[in-house]
Amino acid sequence: xxxxxxxxxxxxxxxxxxxxxxxxxxxxxxxxxxxxxxxxxxxxxxxxxxxxxxxxxxxxxxxxxxxxxxxxxxxxxxxxxxxxxxxxxxxxxxxxxxxxxxxxxxxxxxxxxxxxxxxxxxxxxxxxxxxxxxxxxxxxxxxxxxxxxxxxxxxxxxxxxxxxxxxxxxxxxxxxxxxxxxxxxxxxxxxxxxxxxxxxxxxxxxxxxxxxxxxxxxxxxxxxxxxxxxxxxxxxxxxxxxxxxxxxxxxxxxxxxxxxxxxxxxxxxxxxxxxxxxxxxxxxxxxxxxxxxxxxxxxxxxxxxxxxxxxxxxxxxxxxxxxxxxxxxxxxxxxxxxxxxxxxxxxxxxxxxx
Numbered sequence: 001x002x003x004x005x006x007x008x009x010x011x012x013x014x015x016x017x018x019x020x021x022x023x024x025x026x027x028x029x030x031x032x033x034x035x036x037x038x039x040x041x042x043x044x045x046x047x048x049x050x051x052x053x054x055x056x057x058x059x060x061x062x063x064x065x066x067x068x069x070x071x072x073x074x075x076x077x078x079x080x081x082x083x084x085x086x087x088x089x090x091x092x093x094x095x096x097x098x099x100x101x102x103x104x105x106x107x108x109x110x111x112x113x114x115x116x117x118x119x120x121x122x123x124x125x126x127x128x129x130x131x132x133x134x135x136x137x138x139x140x141x142x143x144x145x146x147x148x149x150x151x152x153x154x155x156x157x158x159x160x161x162x163x164x165x166x167x168x169x170x171x172x173x174x175x176x177x178x179x180x181x182x183x184x185x186x187x188x189x190x191x192x193x194x195x196x197x198x199x200x201x202x203x204x205x206x207x208x209x210x211x212x213x214x215x216x217x218x219x220x221x222x223x224x225x226x227x228x229x230x231x232x233x234x235x236x237x238x239x240x241x242x243x244x245x246x247x248x249x250x251x252x253x254x255x256x257x258x259x260x261x262x263x264x265x266x267x268x269x270x271x272x273x274x275x276x277x278x279x280x281x282x283x284x285x286x287x288x289x290x291x292x293x294x295x296x297x298x299x300x301x302x303x304x305x306x307x308x309x310x311x312x313x314x315x316x317x318x319x320x321x322x323x324x325x326x327x328x329x330x331x332x333x334x335x336x337x338x339x340x341x342x343x344x345x346x347x348x349x350x351x352x353x354x
Contacts, residue, residue: 054286069155189248
């Protein structure tokens with residue numbers, strides 16, 4: 001059977017007793033392209049990216065938008081970290097409404113697309129500001145299109161996150177990382193039986209062991225620069241010790257106990273465009289408050305200590321150029337900065353907790 005997207009489920013129920021977790025991967029396949037083949041041409045200012053910082057799939061889109069410098073072309077709306085059975089809500093905005101779309105719930109944009117929309121109200125979603133309707137929530141294709149279809153609007157010095165000569169290798173890496181790591185942690189956390197959990201656990205850590213070996217001698221997953229593959233792995237790794245290790249019982253060891261992966265994750269975290277999009281407090285609130293069948297008390301852990309994220313990683317010794325022939329993105333835009341209390345960046349190391 002197919003479950004709803006785990007970022008939106010009815011009544012906080014995410015597990016089915018006796019069953020393994022199976023993700024619903026049916027998304028709205030409409031694309032925004034240069035030629036407008038699906039009726040939605042690339043047009044600066046027309047679309048709004050709705051992406052909750054808590055969600056790893058949405059975090060990908062926030063990172064790619066920032067790395068490519070698409071802030072002026074595509075605006076950003078950020079729902080709060082928790083949602084009810086109906087929808088993500090804009091409770092962080094004044095009066096609880098998105099200031100551009102004027103809606104309280106992302107569900108409203110989905111229903112403008114389809115009044116009988118049958119599936120989960122998921123993030124990220126690209127919304128047509130002119131109609132208020134969702135164009136697509138296909139998060140995997142979305143970030144690839146930001147790289148390939150929006151090139152005319154990339155910042156000067158934007159990296160090529162999906163270089164043509166490496167696409168087959170990136171696609172293969174993305175496929176395995178999705179199946180065994182990105183979705184693998186959910187298969188652990190939402191397993192409905194001991195057998196399903198143990199199978200998911202073994203598969204997850206076999207993949208992490210493979211990646212540990214792979215990254216021991218190379219700085220990035222594919223090639224010698226940051227690519228889409230690194231973005232996709234990073235958003236799971238950055239949540240691992242704060243959420244997946246305890247909440248999802250992915251606890252053979254912590255990320256911080258896997259030397260190459262931990263150094264790799266810190267390297268990316270300290271790279272402009274990655275760590276400056278991460279809000280640890282929102283991440284924890286989402287998982288521990290929304291998943292009431294796993295955490296019925298809804299108590300959000302005080303830890304872990306975040307100071308390790310800003311310690312030296314030493315990955316420069318492996319070579320590589322983070323942005324290739326390009327340059328890092330500039331400072332985070334006003335109004336898009338993570339709450340300083342929710343990140344270890346630009347703060348002294350020490351007893352810092354999420």
